[in-house]
Amino acid sequence: MSASTFDPSTDTGPSTAGDRTEANRHARRRRSFGVIGRYLLLLFVLLISVGPFLWQISTSLKGPGENIFAFPPDFIPREPTFDNYVTVMQSLPLGTYLANSSYVALVVVVGNCLFGAMAGYALARMRFRGRDSLFAMMIATLVIPFEVIMISVFLVARDLNLINTLTGAALPIAVTVLSIFIMRQGFVSLHPELEEAARVDGTNEWQLFWNVALPSARGSLAVVAIFSFMTAWDDFLWPLIILRDPSQFTLTVGLVFLDGQFSADQRLIAAGTIIAIVPVLLLFIALQRQFFRGVGQAAVKG
Amino acid sequence: MIGRRWYTPWLFLAPSLVLLGVFMWWPVLNTSVLAFTDTHTLRGGGFVGLDNFRTLLQDSFFWNALGNSALFTVLVTPALMVLPLLLAILVSAKLKGMTFFRVVFFSPVVASMVVAALIWGWLLRSDGLLNFVLERLHLINEPVRWLSDPSLVMISVALVTTWKGLGYYMVIYIAGLQNIPEDLYEAAAIDGAGPLRRFWSITVPLIRPTMLLVGTLVTLNAIKVFTEAFVLTGGGPNRASETLVLYIYQRGFSGLELGYSSAMSLVLFLVVLGLTLLSQAATRRRANP
Structure with missing residues (x-):
């Protein structure tokens, strides 16, 4: 340069x-x-x-004959091979973990977008008794971290027979106060007369929400989608608590399991982590602008 | 409003209220009750008053865990308040390639914490790459035992958190820097203020509200640290990196002592609440000096 x-x-x-x-x-x-x-x-x-x-x-990418502890270390593999990737996909259900994580992320993203938008819409654009105290109560509980209530959430999940299920891994974060809050802010800033014109035509409240308000709040929706995706994909403590059977593991829990299984062979762990990063890295590169805006907005509002 | 019944808003709210009620509000109430019982996963339990809290005062592992979480918070908070700001200033220059650098610096954020901890676990081994690089640069003479020296292990955990968090807080700072009017810098430059002077007299005072926000976010996340420590060391060596949440997890899910770990959770909540109130007081004092 x-x-x-x-x-x-x-x-x-x-x-x-x-x-x-x-x-x-x-x-x-x-x-x-x-x-x-x-x-x-x-x-x-x-x-x-x-x-x-x-x-x-x-x-x-280092082959089995290569000393990965060589001193000085080899930055470029001497016998480059993809065998480690094949081994880790075959001996561990890494594909299953990917599918499990995707399922949890899907439930969480759809839940936060849909339910968060519905609740945010009611709080922002409808007048009803108890609205302000309800909103205040939601904001008040925003300070309670999941870690504080995890024992009791576990008991709830046990009573609902959700232990060792992916649905159980997703439900506690399927709608968060933060998502409702971001959606509410998005709807509040819409023009007050937005619904009036449509209402004259006799559309009902759901159609107003779905066809008129929601498309105008696309920006907030994108923020909620990205944030809930990152939360779900990154989640470790709760899946670790609730998932018992390796066939139900999400990627994060599965990788730690892999680390325990293959502690002798760092090549395989390395291959597993790379496989885990690639999908989310591609998503980030495709949506970088939305990611950056989402971080800015969620930080200011959370 | 036309054509709406009284229950329409509640229909819109229903799914959220059910989920929040079942997975947040009820557990909050239940935690406060469980903390005063000796509930055990297998055999249930009864009301024991303040016994759990009396036990807790005597429990040296609890104090050790609380201390580790506090030490971690003290290490991570200044690092993540200052370094991302410097990065944000660096990538806010009107030079070529800044978008590229922003994207690259953000990439550790999108990797999950588990992945970050596994990557760093490999780098931080005594015979790992980091020690090799530091030895080559003549910064150290013999390998540092990053993960097996009890006095260093929390620093290593904090290092991983800082590495993963840099890009996230950088983005918040970039937004904050954009709110500082450009002409302030131009005016100062005309008055002969150098870059360092401009940083101290313009950037620092005007970015302070953002720093306060970042400080709050970092602190509140740091005090509940779990994943990094769990994956890197499992709390070792000899409990030197056992954080409060890790200890709650151990007693609750390995020890099955739900009552006792709920009592510790309540303490964690009080700490979080205290820190939240502290940061709000600081924000308010800034708003009306």
């Missing part, structure tokens, strides 16, 4: 030939050092962010 690639004059606007005094050249040189310094820092952070992933990929 050379300094000339990043011409510092581009961000200071056009300069006339008359400016090119000695002092000006000096300032420009200093600024271009600043630019190089910035890129060096960025590359340093890049190495910290991506390095651990790359090392994991490198380990996962």
